[in-house]
Amino acid sequence: MAGRKQKAKSDPTVELLKDLLITQLCTVGVLPHDIRKIVGCDMNRVTRIVKPIKKALKAQSKLN
Numbered sequence: 001m002a003g004r005k006q007k008a009k010s011d012p013t014v015e016l017l018k019d020l021l022i023t024q025l026c027t028v029g030v031l032p033h034d035i036r037k038i039v040g041c042d043m044n045r046v047t048r049i050v051k052p053i054k055k056a057l058k059a060q061s062k063l064n
Contacts, residue, residue, distance in 0.1 A: 022049045027057070 018039050025035045026049070036046045 019049060022046055023053060026050045026053045 032046050032050050
């Protein structure tokens with residue numbers, strides 16, 4: 001597989017902190033595209049984390 005990039009192994013702590021940063025930025029209202037720029041990750045990762053959070057926030061706002 002000549003064209004494939006190998007994913008560099010990274011520290012699990014760093015990855016967890018990135019996920020937490022994505023979560024916090026989402027709850028504050030930062031747009032996913034801007035979150036991707038800030039955290040420096042791919043859009044799939046941001047979407048995977050942001051989608052359930054937005055769904056929960058929307059359900060919570062309907063209850064209040």
